Amino acid sequence: MVPDPAGPPGAHDPGGASARAVHAKADIMNTTRSPHCLESPSRLGQRRPRRMDRPEYILLEHAEASVVRCTFSHLAFSSSRRISTENTPPPSPKTKDNSLTMAPPLADLNIHIIGAGMGGMGCALSLARQGFTNIHVWESATALGEVGAGINIVPNLARILERWGVLHIAQAEGVALDGASVLNCATDETLTTVDFQYMSDEFGYPFLVVHRKALQKCLVSGAMDSGVVKLHLNKVVSEYDFENTRFLVQDRQKVPAGDEINGITEPQYVDADVILAADGVRSKARGAMLQRKGEVDSVVDTGQAAYRIMVRRSMINEDPELLPFFTGSHSYRWIGEKRHIIAYPIDSHDLFNMSTAHPDRRFVEADSWTATGSKKEMLEVFHDFCPRVQKLLSLVPEGDVLEWKLRVHEPLSTWVDHNVALVGDACHPTLPHLAQGAAQAVEDAAVLGVVLSRITDRKDINKALQVYQAVRKPRADWAVMTAAANGKGLHLGAGKDKDARDAAFKAADKKGGANPDKQIDRDVQRTLYSHDCAKEAEIQFEELFKQAV
Numbered sequence: 001m002v003p004d005p006a007g008p009p010g011a012h013d014p015g016g017a018s019a020r021a022v023h024a025k026a027d028i029m030n031t032t033r034s035p036h037c038l039e040s041p042s043r044l045g046q047r048r049p050r051r052m053d054r055p056e057y058i059l060l061e062h063a064e065a066s067v068v069r070c071t072f073s074h075l076a077f078s079s080s081r082r083i084s085t086e087n088t089p090p091p092s093p094k095t096k097d098n099s100l101t102m103a104p105p106l107a108d109l110n111i112h113i114i115g116a117g118m119g120g121m122g123c124a125l126s127l128a129r130q131g132f133t134n135i136h137v138w139e140s141a142t143a144l145g146e147v148g149a150g151i152n153i154v155p156n157l158a159r160i161l162e163r164w165g166v167l168h169i170a171q172a173e174g175v176a177l178d179g180a181s182v183l184n185c186a187t188d189e190t191l192t193t194v195d196f197q198y199m200s201d202e203f204g205y206p207f208l209v210v211h212r213k214a215l216q217k218c219l220v221s222g223a224m225d226s227g228v229v230k231l232h233l234n235k236v237v238s239e240y241d242f243e244n245t246r247f248l249v250q251d252r253q254k255v256p257a258g259d260e261i262n263g264i265t266e267p268q269y270v271d272a273d274v275i276l277a278a279d280g281v282r283s284k285a286r287g288a289m290l291q292r293k294g295e296v297d298s299v300v301d302t303g304q305a306a307y308r309i310m311v312r313r314s315m316i317n318e319d320p321e322l323l324p325f326f327t328g329s330h331s332y333r334w335i336g337e338k339r340h341i342i343a344y345p346i347d348s349h350d351l352f353n354m355s356t357a358h359p360d361r362r363f364v365e366a367d368s369w370t371a372t373g374s375k376k377e378m379l380e381v382f383h384d385f386c387p388r389v390q391k392l393l394s395l396v397p398e399g400d401v402l403e404w405k406l407r408v409h410e411p412l413s414t415w416v417d418h419n420v421a422l423v424g425d426a427c428h429p430t431l432p433h434l435a436q437g438a439a440q441a442v443e444d445a446a447v448l449g450v451v452l453s454r455i456t457d458r459k460d461i462n463k464a465l466q467v468y469q470a471v472r473k474p475r476a477d478w479a480v481m482t483a484a485a486n487g488k489g490l491h492l493g494a495g496k497d498k499d500a501r502d503a504a505f506k507a508a509d510k511k512g513g514a515n516p517d518k519q520i521d522r523d524v525q526r527t528l529y530s531h532d533c534a535k536e537a538e539i540q541f542e543e544l545f546k547q548a549v
C-alpha cells in the first residue's frame with residue numbers, strides 16, 4: 001500500500017471537483033444496490049419522537065429495556081425514563097447562535113446508529129445539527145466511561161467541532177501544541193523540530209491534544225443536548241438485514257438487581273430508514289456486508305502492538321528533567337528500529353500521555369482498549385531508550401499499562417449496502433501514526449449529515465449513501481495508507497534508507513516543509529487540515545447524486 005505523496009484525489013487541485021467526481025464515480029460503480037433498497041411504505045414515517053431530556057438511565061423503546069448508566073458527570077441523571085414514540089412534534093435543534101436550523105426535507109427519517117464511539121456520536125450530533133429529529137444510538141457498553149488516553153484534535157476535526165458548537169468543550173482542557181520534535185530513541189538527539197506557529201494562521205486552528213474523554217464529551221453532550229438523540233446502552237447488535245433495513249439487538253448483560261428492569265431481554269429486530277454502523281475496528285456490520293459480496297473480512301496484521309500510558313504530574317515530584325514535558329506544549333516522538341514513542345501533555349498539562357508502537361510479542365488480544373499489559377514487558381521493550389524516557393516509563397503505575405494490537409484493513413470494496421453505511425473505524429481503521437483516526441470518523445459523520453439532509457424522498461437514501469462513500473472513501477483510504485507508510489518510515493533499522501531519512505530530518509525546515517515524519521510534513525498537513533469535508537460534500541452532492549444508480 002503506497003500512498004500518493006501528492007495526497008488523495010483532487011487534494012491540491014482547487015478546481016479538482018472533476019477529478020474527485022471521476023474517482024467517486026468509480027466508487028459508486030463498486031457499490032452494490034438492488035431494487036430492494038426501497039423502503040417499505042408500511043415503515044415510513046411511523047415514529048416521531050418526543051423530546052428527551054438528558055438521559056442517565058435510558059430505557060429502550062424496542063427491546064423491553066435494561067437500565068444503564070451514563071457516567072459523564074455533566075450527563076448525570078437520577079431517574080429512569082421510558083422513551084416514548086408518540087406523535088408529538090419534535091423540537092427544532094438550535095444552531096450555535098441559538099437560531100433555529102432549517103429542517104431537512106426528511107426531518108423525521110428513522111435513523112439508527114450502531115456504536116457510541118467518536119463516529120457514532122459524531123453522526124448523532126451531525127444529524128441533530130442538520131435538523132433530523134428521530135435519531136437512535138445503540139451501544140454495547142453499559143456506560144460511556146471516560147476510557148482512553150491522548151487523542152488529537154487536528155484542524156480538520158476542530159473545524160467540524162466548531163461548526164457544531166462544541167469545540168470549546170475540548171479547548172477548555174486541551175493543550176495547543178507549539179511544535180513537534182522527532183528524536184533518536186537511544187541518544188535523545190533531536191533529529192528534527194517543527195514549529196507549529198503556522199498552524200492556526202494557515203489552517204484556522206492549532207494542533208490540539210486532549211484526553212479522549214474530552215472529545216467524547218464534545219460529541220456526547222452536543223448530541224444529547226439536542227434533545228433528539230436517544231442513546232440505548234447495554235445493547236449488542238448481532239445481525240443486519242440489509243434488504244429490509246433492520247437489525248437484531250439484545251442486552252449485553254443482565255441489569256443489576258435493584259434497578260427498574262432486571263434481566264436480559266429477548267433479541268428483537270429494530271426497523272430503520274437508515275442504519276449507520278459505527279461499530280469500530282471489529283465491526284460486525286462490515287463482516288456481514290462483505291460476506292454478502294462473497295468477500296472475506298480480512299485484517300492486515302501489522303505485526304505491531306501499542307501501549308497507551310500516562311504519567312500524572314503529581315508523580316514526578318517536580319523533577320526538573322521531566323517538568324518541561326508537563327509545563328511545555330510540545331510533542332516528542334522518540335524513534336528507533338521497529339519502535340517509537342510519541343508523547344505530549346494533555347488534560348490541562350496535568351498528564352503526560354505516551355503512545356507507543358512496537359512489535360507484537362504477545363499477540364495481544366486485538367483492539368481491546370482496556371486490556372492491561374505488563375509493565376515489566378513494557379520496560380523491556382523500551383530498555384534501550386534514553387534515560388529521560390526510561391524515567392518516565394518507570395513512573396507509569398503498575399496496572400495502568402494498556403496494550404492492544406494495531407490492525408488495518410486493505411481499502412474495502414464498498415462502505416454501503418442498501419440503506420446501511422459503515423462509518424469510522426468500521427470502514428477505515430487507521431494506524432495512529434498520522435493522528436487521523438478520530439478526525440476521519442468525524443468527517444464521515446459530517447458528510448452523512450450533509451447528504452441525508454439533501455434528499456427529499458426516502459427511496460433516495462441509498463443514493464445519498466453512495467454520495468457519502470464517493471466523497472469520503474478516496475480521502476479516508478489515502479489517510480489509512482499514509483499512516484501505515486509513515487509507521488514504516490519511522491521504524492527503519494540501520495542502513496542506507498535510515499541514513500537518508502535522518503539526513504532529510506536534519507534538512508527539514510523548522511518552520512514547516514517536507515519532512516520524513518508525514519504527521520509533520522507540510523504538504524500532508526495541507527491535504528489533511530485544509531479540507532472542509534462538509535463544504536466538499538455540499539459542492540459535489542448534485543453531480544455525484546446524478547451518477548449514483
Ligand SMILES: Cc1cc2nc3c(=O)[nH]c(=O)nc-3n(C[C@H](O)[C@H](O)[C@H](O)COP(=O)(O)OP(=O)(O)OC[C@H]3O[C@@H](n4cnc5c(N)ncnc54)[C@H](O)[C@@H]3O)c2cc1C
Pocket residue numbers: 114115116117118119120138139140141147148149150151152212235236237238278279280281283284308369423424425426432437438439441
Ligand atoms: C474504549 C475506547 C478507547 C479508545 N481510546 C483511544 C485513545 O486513547 N486514543 C486514540 O487515539 N484512540 C482511542 N480509541 C479509538 C478511537 O476513538 C477511534 O479509533 C476513532 O475515534 C474512531 O471511532 P469509531 O467510532 O469509528 O470507533 P470506536 O471509537 O471504536 O467506537 C465503536 C463503538 O461501537 C461499539 N460497538 C462495537 N460493536 C458493537 C455492537 N455489535 N453493538 C453495539 N455497539 C457496538 C463499541 O463499544 C464502541 O463504543 C478508543 C476507542 C475506544 C472504543
